[in-house]
Amino acid sequence: MKKITYKIVFYTSTLLGIGIINSCNSSSTSENTNSLEEQLMIVDTSLEIEVSKEEILKLIESFPSPIEMASVLKKNQIEISSDMLLPTDSINRFTTSYDKAMALGAFGSDMGYLNIYEKIFLIPDYLESIVTLSQELDLDGFFDFIAMFEMAKNSENIDSLIQMSTVSFNEMEAHLREKGRDELSLLIVFGTWLEGASVISEIAKKEQTKLMFNRVAEQKEFVNNLNQIFESSEDDYFNILTTKINPLVKLYDEISIEVIMKEATMEEVDGQLVFIDNSETIIHANDKTIMQIINKTLEIRNNLLK
Amino acid sequence: MKNKLINITILLFVLTFLPSIAYGPGKCKGDSEYQQAVKKMGGFRLIKDYRVSLSAEKEKGPTSMAFPVSLTSGLRYKFILINNPSNKSKMIMSIFINENKEMLIASSYQSTTNKHYPSIEFECGNSGTYYLFFSFEKAFKGCGVGVFSVSK
Numbered sequence: 001m002k003k004i005t006y007k008i009v010f011y012t013s014t015l016l017g018i019g020i021i022n023s024c025n026s027s028s029t030s031e032n033t034n035s036l037e038e039q040l041m042i043v044d045t046s047l048e049i050e051v052s053k054e055e056i057l058k059l060i061e062s063f064p065s066p067i068e069m070a071s072v073l074k075k076n077q078i079e080i081s082s083d084m085l086l087p088t089d090s091i092n093r094f095t096t097s098y099d100k101a102m103a104l105g106a107f108g109s110d111m112g113y114l115n116i117y118e119k120i121f122l123i124p125d126y127l128e129s130i131v132t133l134s135q136e137l138d139l140d141g142f143f144d145f146i147a148m149f150e151m152a153k154n155s156e157n158i159d160s161l162i163q164m165s166t167v168s169f170n171e172m173e174a175h176l177r178e179k180g181r182d183e184l185s186l187l188i189v190f191g192t193w194l195e196g197a198s199v200i201s202e203i204a205k206k207e208q209t210k211l212m213f214n215r216v217a218e219q220k221e222f223v224n225n226l227n228q229i230f231e232s233s234e235d236d237y238f239n240i241l242t243t244k245i246n247p248l249v250k251l252y253d254e255i256s257i258e259v260i261m262k263e264a265t266m267e268e269v270d271g272q273l274v275f276i277d278n279s280e281t282i283i284h285a286n287d288k289t290i291m292q293i294i295n296k297t298l299e300i301r302n303n304l305l306k
Numbered sequence: 307m308k309n310k311l312i313n314i315t316i317l318l319f320v321l322t323f324l325p326s327i328a329y330g331p332g333k334c335k336g337d338s339e340y341q342q343a344v345k346k347m348g349g350f351r352l353i354k355d356y357r358v359s360l361s362a363e364k365e366k367g368p369t370s371m372a373f374p375v376s377l378t379s380g381l382r383y384k385f386i387l388i389n390n391p392s393n394k395s396k397m398i399m400s401i402f403i404n405e406n407k408e409m410l411i412a413s414s415y416q417s418t419t420n421k422h423y424p425s426i427e428f429e430c431g432n433s434g435t436y437y438l439f440f441s442f443e444k445a446f447k448g449c450g451v452g453v454f455s456v457s458k
Contacts, residue, residue: 062374062435065353068456072380159458163344163352170354218379218433259432261403264411273423275412277431281379 056182059225060173063189066112066196067162069215073203074116076211084202085110086195086305088125091132098237101184104133105191106305108169113199115162123152123161134172137184142172183238186229190241191305193222198301201294213290216297217283220252244300251293255285339388339451346425350384350455356438358397362446370441372405375454377430382457385438386425387414388450395445396422399452402437411436415443 073080086106094103107129114123127148134140148164151157176185197219204212227249230242261279268274336357344352358371377383389397400413414423422443442448 058374062376064376064378065456067351068353068376068378068381071351071456071458072378075380159351166352166354221434259434261409261432266412271423273412273414273416273426275426275428277411277429279431281432 053182056186056229057177059229060177060182060185060189063192063222065166066109066192067116067166069196069200070113070116072215073199078203078207078212080113080117080199080203082119082122084199085113085122085126088129091129094133096237097137097184098187100133100137101187102191102194103305104130104137104139105188105193106195107133108165108188109192109195109199111165112162112196115158115165118155118158120152120155120158124149127152139172139175142175143168183233183235190226193219193226194297194301194305197297201297201301204290205294205298208287213285213287214281214283216290216293217255217257217285218281219297220255220257223248223252241304244303248293248296248300251289251296254289255283255293258282258284336390336449336451339390340453343386343388343451343453346386347384347453347455349458351458352453352455353383354454356440356452356454357449358440358452359449360440360442360447369446370439372440373438374405374435375438376435377428377433379430379433382427382429384425384427384455384457385414386453386455388424388453390449393442393445393448393450395443395448397448397450397452398422398441398443399426400439400441401428402439403434405437407437407439 070080086103088107091103094100107126111123111126111130114120114126127145130143131140131145134143144164148161151161151164173185173188176182176188197216200212200215200219204216223245227242227245230238230245233239233242259279259281264278265276266273267276336355336359340355340357343355354375356371356373360369360371362369385399385401387397387399396415398413398415400407400415401411403409403411412426412428414426415421416423438452438454440450440452
């Protein structure tokens with residue numbers, strides 16, 4: 001085993017520099033057939049800041065998979081309960097294609113938690129919701145539901161089910177991107193994030209540990225990026241979302257995140273390189289603000305999804 | 307009979323070599339490379355795959371492909387690289403903290419030892435957006451697949 005000092009770097013985290021279109025006029029329809037990208041290109045020439053398609057795609061592409069946070073929680077032996085997840089009854093509460101896209105993301109997030117925690121008895125109901133929503137959005141072609149239901153019968157197949165779900169969601173996202181349906185992609189990502197943030201918030205509220213409070217604070221970058229993209233849209237639906245998440249953005253403004261990149265260690269283990277990142281994240285936030293963020297996140301999620 | 311044999315030979319030749327011509331560097335589909343990479347995940351779960359294809363003529367055109375990726379602190383990630391058999395040089399994957407390649411965090415190629423690694427593992431200490439860069443050593447053309455996975 002060879003140990004090599006790799007790099008020493010220091011930096012303070014900065015938010016992604018996504019510009020804002022401060023759009024003054026909103027469209028008269030709640031669902032516009034133009035893609036979000038097209039809407040965002042209609043920029044008031046008096047304004048200098050705009051959100052490019054690249055920035056939207058960057059956000060969509062870089063969004064973490066729900067199985068990552070579920071894995072973190074499980075590694076820390078934190079239990080989740082089914083009442084933290086979305087109810088699967090009355091799926092018809094999601095009426096517009098935008099609502100459905102957001103819900104599809106949220107149920108996908110819940111599936112990630114159920115899979116990682118191997119709660120196989122709940123998986124069929126969540127798969128059923130994903131079937132319904134994806135059919136209504138004409139996106140069911142990306143899922144082999146027969147195989148997925150079959151896999152969900154046995155916990156030994158859980159890895160295969162996770163892989164198949166991941167591939168299906170990735171392919172669906174690539175298809176939407178190819179077709180220029182960025183608005184649906186964005187709402188799927190938003191739904192995934194909101195549901196995941198809600199689970200983190202529920203656990204943090206219950207446990208009130210530094211670990212969980214830090215996980216809540218870590219959402220700051222994503223909330224800000226999402227808000228800037230929503231703000232730049234002329235679509236009424238996105239304007240409503242902006243109004244809803246603005247108070248959360250303001251709460252996140254009260255906390256700061258400092259990242260100190262420390263010496264990383266590189267080891268060669270059995271012919272493979274392993275990098276151990278020793279960097280540190282220091283979160284400057286008081287518990288009261290974190291609790292307010294938790295409550296606001298849950299309020300938004302329950303209002304939009306429950 | 308002779309004509310039939312010639313036709314069968316031509317048909318076999320086309321079926322054998324056409325896919326590699328069609329999906330050579332610059333037109334790499336990457337399905338078989340993806341399958342190979344997935345088999346090498348071991349105790350990791352698939353997050354995403356990256357189909358890399360570069361066909362720049364020397365310095366003209368992009369010589370690397372970049373993808374933003376969110377990493378979560380406390381998790382170990384594995385990045386697996388599979389080269390297309392027609393590549394003249396090996397694919398390199400590097401992780402930077404931003405898209406301007408300001409700070410290198412990890413790489414599958416170590417210039418000090420001139421060694422390429424088919425996969426790297428990265429234990430993340432700081433949650434945030436990083437950038438994966440794919441390129442080819444001393445070359446501007448090539449294709450392959452990078453698979454991004456997380457520890458079980």
